Amino acid sequence: xxINKGVEWAVHACALLxxxxxxxxxxxxxxxxxxxxxxxxxxxxxxxxxxxxxxQTFKGKTGGYALARASSEINLWDITRAIDGPxxxxxxxxxxxxxxxxxxxSECLKTCTIAAAFAKAEHIYRAALREVSLADILTTTASTxxxxxxxxxxxxxxxxxxxxxxxxx
Amino acid sequence: xxINKGVEWAVHACALLxxxxxxxxxxxxxxxxxxxxxxxxxxxxxxxxxxxxxxQTFKGKTGGYALARASSEINLWDITRAIDGPxxxxxxxxxxxxxxxxxxxSECLKTCTIAAAFAKAEHIYRAALREVSLADILTTTASTxxxxxxxxxxxxxxxxxxxxxxxxx
Numbered sequence: 001x002x003i004n005k006g007v008e009w010a011v012h013a014c015a016l017l018x019x020x021x022x023x024x025x026x027x028x029x030x031x032x033x034x035x036x037x038x039x040x041x042x043x044x045x046x047x048x049x050x051x052x053x054x055x056q057t058f059k060g061k062t063g064g065y066a067l068a069r070a071s072s073e074i075n076l077w078d079i080t081r082a083i084d085g086p087x088x089x090x091x092x093x094x095x096x097x098x099x100x101x102x103x104x105x106s107e108c109l110k111t112c113t114i115a116a117a118f119a120k121a122e123h124i125y126r127a128a129l130r131e132v133s134l135a136d137i138l139t140t141t142a143s144t145x146x147x148x149x150x151x152x153x154x155x156x157x158x159x160x161x162x163x164x165x166x167x168x169x
Numbered sequence: 170x171x172i173n174k175g176v177e178w179a180v181h182a183c184a185l186l187x188x189x190x191x192x193x194x195x196x197x198x199x200x201x202x203x204x205x206x207x208x209x210x211x212x213x214x215x216x217x218x219x220x221x222x223x224x225q226t227f228k229g230k231t232g233g234y235a236l237a238r239a240s241s242e243i244n245l246w247d248i249t250r251a252i253d254g255p256x257x258x259x260x261x262x263x264x265x266x267x268x269x270x271x272x273x274x275s276e277c278l279k280t281c282t283i284a285a286a287f288a289k290a291e292h293i294y295r296a297a298l299r300e301v302s303l304a305d306i307l308t309t310t311a312s313t314x315x316x317x318x319x320x321x322x323x324x325x326x327x328x329x330x331x332x333x334x335x336x337x338x
Contacts, residue, residue: 001172003258036267089172098205101322113310121297128290141282
């Protein structure tokens, strides 16, 4: 099992949008360039983030993407779910209802013990991702990278961010 | 993302082997029949369980499979890892080392904040699966199914279990 690799790109893209002031955004070409990704790969993640209401899309010449809400209000599960979908890691196919000792549907009103144990573990996994916001990621990252590197990133952002139109799509 | 569906089959197969007394086992055909699975599908899971030391394989006419250790000593992570592999859900591709603001390898000695957050959640997920043993699964299942159903399963087991040869492979 493996999370869709787009999740990594999407989290990094959101983390790059997070420090931008209100009214400023990054277009697809800039996001793709920053992450060394082909534009269609980046576009797919941004579309999924937009559909999930995590980023706002601004069309037009000075269009681009901005976070749709505060970075403290977007967590790693929000982004994972947007890119990888809401499906469970473990999907029960009701094996207990097949074979020579099949249980009847009426005997299976309660979730299978095995599926329930996996669901509980997955609930805990999602909760752990929900506990980490983009704001947390930024705070921790800022405390671990050099001031020089931070300066380089902010320099790139100020050169590449666009002033967004007033209406989003 | 989704766990390999073989994990469900493998956990059910181990749960079926768990109540057998020492020296008794089930062969591949019986395991496949019980789970309504084509023999090659069942074989693949049993081979992986055998490689991981979770089941013992006994060859020959009365051969078959038995758990390699007590059901209290086999947990859901053991089985998941055996079937799905030890790889992480989230695999970091070091995005931070690419692009116009690339960090140098020497700046990346500490795990990326994003990868670290996913690794922490996954650690918690695995720990939750480690907490559930096959013995726990059996105890909980036995308390939720009807005595009639339990009788049916034990009847099938006593008809289909073989007396294993003394040496395993």
